[in-house]
Amino acid sequence: MSGLGRLAAVDVAALQESWDRQQEGYMPDREERFGAMLDAVAATAGPGPVRLLDLAGGTGSITLRALRRFPAVEATVLDLDPALLAIAEATFAEPSHAEPSHAGPSDAEPGRTGRVAVVAADLSAAGWVDALPRREYDAVLTATALHWLPGERVSGLYGEIRQLLRPGGIFVNVDHIPDDGLPTLTKQLLAAEETVRNARYAAGAALSWARWWEHLATIEELAPLVARRHEIYPTGHAAEFTPSLAWHVDALRAAGYSEAGVLWRGGPDAAVAGVR
Numbered sequence: 642m643s644g645l646g647r648l649a650a651v652d653v654a655a656l657q658e659s660w661d662r663q664q665e666g667y668m669p670d671r672e673e674r675f676g677a678m679l680d681a682v683a684a685t686a687g688p689g690p691v692r693l694l695d696l697a698g699g700t701g702s703i704t705l706r707a708l709r710r711f712p713a714v715e716a717t718v719l720d721l722d723p724a725l726l727a728i729a730e731a732t733f734a735e736p737s738h739a740e741p742s743h744a745g746p747s748d749a750e751p752g753r754t755g756r757v758a759v760v761a762a763d764l765s766a767a768g769w770v771d772a773l774p775r776r777e778y779d780a781v782l783t784a785t786a787l788h789w790l791p792g793e794r795v796s797g798l799y800g801e802i803r804q805l806l807r808p809g810g811i812f813v814n815v816d817h818i819p820d821d822g823l824p825t826l827t828k829q830l831l832a833a834e835e836t837v838r839n840a841r842y843a844a845g846a847a848l849s850w851a852r853w854w855e856h857l858a859t860i861e862e863l864a865p866l867v868a869r870r871h872e873i874y875p876t877g878h879a880a881e882f883t884p885s886l887a888w889h890v891d892a893l894r895a896a897g898y899s900e901a902g903v904l905w906r907g908g909p910d911a912a913v914a915g916v917r
């Protein structure tokens with residue numbers, strides 16, 4: 642059943658909103674990160690629709706923002722989590738996103754077009770590319786996700802992503818990427834963030850990761866998908882790999898990107914970018 646069919650009675654926009662609040666609990670500057678990524682896409686985009694791969698995209702947060710920002714977008718949201726994918730499917734099954742060359746939502750500017758494919762695939766093996774509806778993208782963007790994979794897999798993935806980019810296309814990974822010159826300060830920043838986060842939870846301003854999933858499991862249509870999700874990720878996170886900035890830049894260079902460096906930094910997190 643399509644995501645729209647399965648979640649027809651669910652307030653999907655409210656779930657998108659609560660996902661954003663939950664993620665902002667960990668990353669108060671999350672919108673700034675997405676803005677930096679999309680600035681890079683805008684600077685490198687050609688005249689046609691922006692062909693975007695939202696990698697480990699969850700509910701499709703990056704794609705939603707790209708649809709608001711660019712006049713024409715052809716996006717693929719890829720993830721492994723059945724519950725998040727169902728929310729993404731229901732979100733983008735709206736006619737404004739599902740149909741090629743369809744005008745945007747009724748309150749959007751006329752002439753906007755958006756087409757979004759939502760696909761399930763596991764990035765922990767090279768075969769994930771077979772799930773993609775196309776083999777050439779202007780940009781591959783990923784947020785707060787690749788630290789779930791082991792290091793040797795991330796290096797391989799960087800090469801596989803490069804193969805999907807047109808010449809001049811960009812890959813951006815924003816994640817927990819500390820500056821190796823600041824080990825003590827990084828720990829202090831993380832501790833300070835945790836204090837603020839716990840105060841927000843105590844005040845009821847946002848749900849924690851665990852509470853958000855508990856909430857999702859109370860929604861009848863999503864409960865079986867949440868159960869499946871917990872089978873896929875029995876420990877919550879598959880792995881916690883957070884090497885330094887230098888590691889990422891070296892891995893991008895080794896994967897053959899013509900340029901590799903830092904696009905954005907905020908405390909212990911950063912966006913690394915590679916240009917094909």
Ligand SMILES: C[S@@+](CC[C@H](N)C(=O)[O-])C[C@H]1O[C@@H](n2cnc3c(N)ncnc32)[C@H](O)[C@@H]1O
Nearest residue numbers: 697698699702720721722763764765784786789
């Ligand atoms: C913290 S969420 C971030 C989602 C989205 N990028 C965002 O910023 O809202 C991390 C995502 O990585 C996905 N993920 C982790 N391991 C994966 C894998 N092996 N294959 C595909 N997706 C994976 C998870 O399912 C989850 O949706």
